[in-house]
Amino acid sequence: MGIRLHNSATRAKEDFAPIDPLNVRMYVCGPTVYDRAHIGNARPVVVFDTLYRLLRHVYGPDHVTYVRNFTDVDDKINATAQARKAAGDARPLEALIRERTEETIGWYHADMDALGALRPDVEPRATDYIGQMVAMIAGLIAGGHAYEKEGHVLFRVRSYAEYGRLSGRSVDDMIAGARVEVAPFKEDPMDFVLWKPSDADLPGWVSPWGRGRPGWHIECSAMAHELLGAEFDIHGGGLDLQFPHHENEIAQSACCGHGFARFWLHNEMLQVEGKKMSKSLGNFFTVRDLLDQGVPGEVIRMVFLGTHYGKPMDWTAEKAVEAEMRLHGFLELIGLYGDLQQAKTLAPEPAVIDALSDDLNTHAALMVLQKLNGADQANALARNLEFLGIYSWETLETKVANFRGSQIRLQEIAAVLLQVREVAKAQKNFTAFDALKQRITTANIAVMIGKDGITLRPEIDMDLTKLADL
């Protein structure tokens, strides 16, 4: 079974065939690096990481190029830097901007690594591609698709007949909506900025139109073209980017004669406890907030994979708890029966590949894991957990080693407990036994009394130090 993907451009599920199977190319809009990534930012990262893993599996790890940019020129970044300068920092604005983007990229990497997301093959920064943007803008002007006015360069939307096709909007309808800012230098209300002037307090680059900085949309067009060529396979991003960002990318690139992306994939939005996440509602939080609260990255990933990327997803604390329970069960099976050396030699389960190949049906893939768990297939379970990016081999090895290391100690404690129980039964007085059992329980170890004796089962946050004297 080949890969099928829902293409936003055609609104249909289509067979995916790469332009060049030896180099499958995907571009995903990355973050504007002005602050910590919030939980919603993480959804496309996990979605497209999963697709990346599937493509690498099908076409070979060396035959996929995944590009995700960093937008490091942006008014919010400028604002942060200017605020620091106003607060008394004497360094030049450029240094403050650089510092801000550097630290934000570092945070982003750390947070997304925690979610098990592989680093893309290329992570271009917009500021490293200003020359390509200027060249593209110049080409658009030469072709009659853009014009300069008062230091701005604007894209002439009416020059591109297909404008609005991706998002299913007509230019006339949008103008009727009248929520478009009409700057005096625009020929048409829908025209958007390719280049804008920078005064001395803002970062800027020399250009044929004076010192200035690029508009947001041209960045992705220029970087995708430079790194992936005039035509490539997949362009991804959040649904909120479909309009105007992706629509504008298409217009710019198409008017430069680029074929641009053949497949467009959009993930639906994430909500929190049934509502849109926003600072005013108090349900706004970052990935780092969750990690710091003790919600592990693999739990966040499990929750994400539970809902198809094309559907709105609700983040709730309850889902996180449930995901953690399931992972705990998986780990126990692997801890008890897994052989990770053996597991590494296995191929991912065909049912998992089939599920992902069907427009990234991650939920179905998780159901396969559930079945493997139910069938005590510890090695296959480990292999597929790794394939889906839920656990790395390193993490699994550590967890299994800890589990097995603790097993010996747990057996010793179980022997003590069993002795106490024999005494209790003989004397028909269970007070001492219950007290000891309680101690073990508070160390986050489940006590299971069966006819074959006593088994102790460690919880995820077991604390053996509390039982050091036993």
Add this chain to the structure above:
RNA sequence: GGCGGGUUGGCGGAGAGGUUACGUACCGGAUUGCAAAUCCGUGUAGACCGGUUCGAUUCCGGUACCCGCCUCCA
């Protein structure tokens, strides 16, 4: 106003025109000094109104409600 998504059992959440989703919770049983955990098992569905069909939760049409985008938020 324009465009799009959704509505499934207590909760989360899929697929499939007719056969058990699955997980979790609840209930019953086994087990236990009592529990917990574990194992086994039962039950609980598909917003509403029409249509197509031998048969629809699954296809088509309509209604209601919820949500998102149209504002350089993924």
